[in-house]
Amino acid sequence: MKKYxxxxxxxxxxxxxxxxxxxxxxxxxxxxxxxxxxxxxAVDLFNEFAREFNEENPDLNLVIEAPKDATTVIxxxxxKDDAPDMIGIGGDSTFSILVDTGVLGDISDYSGLDDIKExxxxxxxxxxxxxxxxxxxxPYVANASGxxxxxxxxxxxxxxxxxxxxxxINLCETIQAAGLAPFTFGHKxxxxxxxxxxxxxxxxxxxxxxxxxxxxxxxxxxHYGDIALKQKQLLEYSGNDPFAYGYNDACxxxxxxxxxxxxxxxxxxxxxxxxxxxxxxxxxxLPANNDPKTNILNSGIDLQFSVMEDSKVxxxxxxVLEFFQRNENIQRYINEQISVPCKQGEFELNESLxxxxxxxxxxLLSDYPDHHYPSEMGADALIQTYLVTGDLKKFLDTxxxxxxxxxxDNIRKLLEYEENH
Amino acid sequence: xxxxxxxxxxxxxxxxTIPIVILFxxxxxxxxxxxxxxxxxxxxxxxxxxFVGLRNYIDLFSDERIINSYIFTFGFAIICTILVNIISLVxxxxxxxxxxxxxxxxxxxxxxxxxxxxVIGYVFNFFFxxxxxxxxxxxxxxxxxxxxxxxxxTAWFALVITVAWQAVALNTLIYIxxxxxxxxxxxxxxxxxxAVGFKKFKNITFPLIMPFFTINMVLCMKNFLMVFDQVVxxxxxGPARSTESxxxxxxxxxxxxxxxxYQSANAVIFFVVIVTISIFQLRxxxxxxxxx
Numbered sequence: 001m002k003k004y005x006x007x008x009x010x011x012x013x014x015x016x017x018x019x020x021x022x023x024x025x026x027x028x029x030x031x032x033x034x035x036x037x038x039x040x041x042a043v044d045l046f047n048e049f050a051r052e053f054n055e056e057n058p059d060l061n062l063v064i065e066a067p068k069d070a071t072t073v074i075x076x077x078x079x080k081d082d083a084p085d086m087i088g089i090g091g092d093s094t095f096s097i098l099v100d101t102g103v104l105g106d107i108s109d110y111s112g113l114d115d116i117k118e119x120x121x122x123x124x125x126x127x128x129x130x131x132x133x134x135x136x137x138x139p140y141v142a143n144a145s146g147x148x149x150x151x152x153x154x155x156x157x158x159x160x161x162x163x164x165x166x167x168x169i170n171l172c173e174t175i176q177a178a179g180l181a182p183f184t185f186g187h188k189x190x191x192x193x194x195x196x197x198x199x200x201x202x203x204x205x206x207x208x209x210x211x212x213x214x215x216x217x218x219x220x221x222x223h224y225g226d227i228a229l230k231q232k233q234l235l236e237y238s239g240n241d242p243f244a245y246g247y248n249d250a251c252x253x254x255x256x257x258x259x260x261x262x263x264x265x266x267x268x269x270x271x272x273x274x275x276x277x278x279x280x281x282x283x284x285x286l287p288a289n290n291d292p293k294t295n296i297l298n299s300g301i302d303l304q305f306s307v308m309e310d311s312k313v314x315x316x317x318x319x320v321l322e323f324f325q326r327n328e329n330i331q332r333y334i335n336e337q338i339s340v341p342c343k344q345g346e347f348e349l350n351e352s353l354x355x356x357x358x359x360x361x362x363x364l365l366s367d368y369p370d371h372h373y374p375s376e377m378g379a380d381a382l383i384q385t386y387l388v389t390g391d392l393k394k395f396l397d398t399x400x401x402x403x404x405x406x407x408x409d410n411i412r413k414l415l416e417y418e419e420n421h
Numbered sequence: 422x423x424x425x426x427x428x429x430x431x432x433x434x435x436x437x438t439i440p441i442v443i444l445f446x447x448x449x450x451x452x453x454x455x456x457x458x459x460x461x462x463x464x465x466x467x468x469x470x471x472f473v474g475l476r477n478y479i480d481l482f483s484d485e486r487i488i489n490s491y492i493f494t495f496g497f498a499i500i501c502t503i504l505v506n507i508i509s510l511v512x513x514x515x516x517x518x519x520x521x522x523x524x525x526x527x528x529x530x531x532x533x534x535x536x537x538x539x540v541i542g543y544v545f546n547f548f549f550x551x552x553x554x555x556x557x558x559x560x561x562x563x564x565x566x567x568x569x570x571x572x573x574x575t576a577w578f579a580l581v582i583t584v585a586w587q588a589v590a591l592n593t594l595i596y597i598x599x600x601x602x603x604x605x606x607x608x609x610x611x612x613x614x615x616a617v618g619f620k621k622f623k624n625i626t627f628p629l630i631m632p633f634f635t636i637n638m639v640l641c642m643k644n645f646l647m648v649f650d651q652v653v654x655x656x657x658x659g660p661a662r663s664t665e666s667x668x669x670x671x672x673x674x675x676x677x678x679x680x681x682x683y684q685s686a687n688a689v690i691f692f693v694v695i696v697t698i699s700i701f702q703l704r705x706x707x708x709x710x711x712x713x
Contacts, residue, residue, distance in 0.1 A: 071677065072677045075676060075677070075679070079466045094679075097465055097679045101465055101467055101469060102468050102469060103467055188570065188571065188659065241568065241571050243568075243571040243659075243660050244567065244570065244571035245550065246550075249550070374678075375678045375679055376680035376683070378486075381659065384660060385661035388572070388660050389573075389661060398485070405484070406680065409471070
């Protein structure tokens with residue numbers, strides 16, 4: 001009896017050990033650095049980077065993975081205690097959660113931080129739910145979100161880029177009168193509703209709104225009603241049923257010239273060009289207000305690198321960061337992914353970003369508001385729900401209520417922090 | 422002598438059973454207990470966490486999103502269960518009758534079952550977004566030319582079609598095997614007493630395949646309550662959160678959303694609900710079964 005029992009226990013233990021050790025990519029004599037990034041669309045470039053880096057550093061073996069839905073993969077691997085050495089994600093709510101739980105290492109001793117534009121380091125600082133000391137990410141490139149337009153159609157009809165809200169609406173009327181579709185939307189994918197939302201919100205609200213609401217000094221419902229109404233107004237100028245098509249469909253429709261404008265971020269440009277490489281794309285800041293001076297650019301960190309707290313190869317990770325940060329490598333990245341570098345210095349920006357360059361140079365930019373919304377709140381689905389149903393009061397009430405529900409631990413910590421400082 | 426034989430036998434049985442019990446305990450029961458532990462914390466899935474008592478459970482009952490997902494999932498599961506059982510029973514009756522190419526037809530009707538839920542979801546996604554509205558426009562039908570997936574009023578129906586299309590396959594198979602257990606002589610005896618057509622089905626066939634009906638009802642209800650793949654690939658829970666199933670919400674809120682503790686509490690409640698329903702269904706339907 002005992003024999004069977006111990007045999008079966010042994011078997012069980014052996015199986016659990018087997019399932020525990022996943023594929024290890026160690027190569028003899030080399031230190032492996034594992035980087036997981038969410039930039040699936042840049043996977044080819046990252047593979048080139050890894051190859052070149054490994055040729056240059058014979059003692060190291062950099063492995064870069066860019067899986068689908070990488071942020072979930074990263075979180076799942078953290079749950080399994082199998083974290084990579086480095087991660088490359090956006091400056092968004094995922095970063096907020098990770099930095100708050102203390103799984104990211106402090107990299108303030110990394111020398112390359114001095115070359116980063118101050119405004120991007122500040123953006124990362126503001127994403128910490130409760131302020132911490134130290135630096136937890138190296139901002140790499142930023143993106144900008146506003147309205148993409150078809151340059152050829154605009155030139156053909158002689159349309160000008162609007163710098164006021166009324167101007168934008170007039171332009172939409174003109175485009176419609178010319179028998180064309182002003183906009184295309186991919187709102188079947190709920191996250192796309194955040195693109196116009198963010199672009200409107202940066203000009204219509206102040207970035208400290210989140211802290212004020214958390215401290216009970218203000219409410220979202222005091223500010224978000226106007227944004228919601230304006231966003232709903234834009235849907236009237238859609239060329240198709242905005243909720244029938246997803247992001248990919250909308251990119252394809254815009255690439256084929258089925259709409260003159262597409263309210264989405266610069267991150268969509270590579271995908272649009274992959275459908276129609278000859279399309280001339282321009283972009284402009286979504287003019288949310290009628291006073292052009294109050295309109296600012298919606299720009300956030302599209303890709304930043306963090307070293308995990310538990311990584312045993314921190315020094316080696318810094319060598320990877322140095323490699324990524326070389327000017328020629330940044331230029332290669334922004335050429336391919338059409339983005340804005342976070343490093344100081346002269347870089348050549350893609351043509352489609354020229355109208356936004358003035359805002360970037362003048363530092364008239366503000367981070368994506370949705371990077372501050374906790375992801376379990378599902379702000380994108382809330383906005384989509386409002387756009388479908390048109391129930392403004394319920395939308396605003398839910399927004400305020402859910403913010404408090406899903407932020408209750410952060411709010412408590414923030415109140416404690418405010419008392420102590 | 423007899424005792425020794427018995428103990429030998431029971432040893433063999435124990436040797437077969439114990440490893441399975443341990444495996445089940447380690448990979449299933451332990452996980453459930455762990456999940457219950459997490460449900461009492463504000464755990465994000467990684468990093469540090471605090472014990473918050475029953476806060477997650479109290480929050481659950483006032484969270485409109487959670488309540489809506491329960492209403493949706495139950496409505497969906499009930500409609501799907503009824504629909505799938507009617508269709509598969511009719512199909513099974515047809516495929517058990519003496520028709521041509523019976524084997525080939527059975528194989529074709531079983532095909533959806535071997536495809537993955539995600540694959541089917543993506544195929545139907547394309548069908549509902551482009552092909553069906555295309556047909557609608559061609560025949561000038563206003564209702565059809567809009568994508569079913571675009572409106573919260575119709576998206577659930579598209580999901581029902583997709584899920585039912587796949588689920589009918591396995592249920593038909595189970596009903597066919599059930600129909601084969603009914604001996605021919607019962608029918609012959611019934612025919613002498615005048616049981617033909619629908620009367621034959623109602624009074625002879627259906628009572629005799631009742632155990633298979635029970636299995637199908639329980640399996641269907643449980644599978645449809647846990648619908649996940651098709652939601653991910655077809656609607657992503659939208660539009661306007663109208664098709665968020667409970668499993669989908671647990672996954673999206675708990676893993677990608679970072680509310681691991683909160684959704685663990687949801688999972689515990691969901692577990693209790695499914696066990697209760699399954700036990701109730703088995704008890705109720707077993708009492709209706711006939712034995713020959």
